Amino acid sequence: MDPIVMQKLEKTGYKAIPIICGPTASGKTSLSIRAAKELRGEICCCDSMQIYRHLDVGTAKPTEEEKREVPHHLIDLVEPDQPFNVASYLDHAYEKIEELLSRNVLPVFCGGTGQYVQALQKGFDFSGAPVDREKEEALRLEFERDGIDGIYSRLIVLDPDCKEKIHPNNTKRVIHTLALLETVSGTTKDIREASTQNGPRYPFILFAIDWPREVLYQRIDLRVDIMMKDGILDEAEWLFKQDLPSDCTAMQAIGYKEFFPYLKGESSLETCVDLLKQHSRNYAKRQLTWFRHMDDVNWIPSDQLGEYKIDSFL
Structure with a gap:
């Protein structure tokens, strides 16, 4: 690790x-x-949907009260129709880490997007695998023409x-x-492995919350019920009226697309x-699978959440 970073x-x-x-809910x-309170830190969100402005309830963004308790960063970065990917996230994340460290403040990352978490942990660098934009546009036109x-x-x-x-x-x-695979030779796994050669830019330590499956599913169903009371349907209607392309990432977000019918x-x-609850449970299952295949994750049993001390690992 770079001595300057450690300093x-x-x-x-x-x-x-x-x-x-960890999984949703x-x-x-x-x-x-x-x-963050115990570590005198500030929170950096690690969620691929919370980066979109206007989509608050359905993406489970921190509430205004929670943001008053501890500053939150890396949310509301782009409009729902703007492109955003893992490389974009890393650019924002690294910039925010440097800004916080310049104030002697510890970044505390929080989120359930496995690709973002892994990209930070492994230090992915996507600059060596550029996508041919002309090829991508040609494929998009082919899709519109032929499916x-x-x-x-x-x-x-x-x-x-x-x-x-x-x-x-x-x-x-x-x-x-x-478009990526036709631009560079190899599989997506090859590209990911090639991008990790430099290692992480900062020393990260991972924690994941582990609930019994049925209890987690009950929490997810309850969260959806609360979201309905908090106005998720209004957000879905607003997004629906934006008339964005159906393949736009925000239009594919769990929490909104279920209401379009x-x-x-x-x-x-x-x-x-009911469909939103089912999709959310399925997503949680995929999240758990992703995190269980990651290296060096410290799993926190749900019955130990109250007394768990993260600072003892740092």
């Missing part, structure tokens, strides 16, 4: 930057707020693992990934709410 970090009183992760926000089936088939031929990781309905990601008059509200 900056040690001025905060600690030798590593914590990342608190697991209690990451409350734990990160408590940790996604042919494009998706070519993607699976180049990288069979993508069949398990990328759903054909996620057309934006299908097109981007195929209701807003079109094609489904009942009750059916859409």
Whole structure:
């Protein structure tokens, strides 16, 4: 690790930057707020949907009260129609880390987006694998003309693992990934491995919250009920009226797309709410799978959340 980085970090009183992760509705926000207070730090969000402005309830952004308790960063970065990816997140994250360390403040990362967490932990550098924008645009036009089936088939031929990781309905990601693979040789795994050669830019230590599966699912269902009272349907209607492309990332967000059939008059509200609960539970399962395959994660049993001391690891 760069001695200059360690010197900056040690001025905060600690030798590593914590990342608190885990599935949706697991209690990451409350734990990160408590940790930030104890560590005299500020929170950096690590969530691929909280970066969008206007989408607050459905992305479970920190409330105004929570932001008054501890400053939160890396939220509300772009409009819902603006492109944003892992590389964009790293640029913002590294800039914010430097700003906080310059004030002798410890960054406390919190979020459930596995790609963002892993990119920080591994120190991904995407500059060596640029996407050919002309190729990506050509694929987009092909999709508009002929549909996604042919494009998706070519993607699976180049990288069979993508069949398990990328759903054909996620057309934006299908097109981007195929453009990347047709620009550089190798699979997505090869590209990820090539991007980790420099190692992490900062020393991070990971914590993940572990709940019994059925209890977590109950928490998710309860959260959806609370979101309904807090106005998630109004946000979904606002997003729906923006008339964004269907493959826009914000339009694919869990918490909004489930209500579009209701807003079109094609489904009942009750059916859409049940679908949101199911999609959220499925997403939590995928998050847990992702984090369990990551290296060096300190798992926090849910029954120890109240007394768990993160500072003892730093």
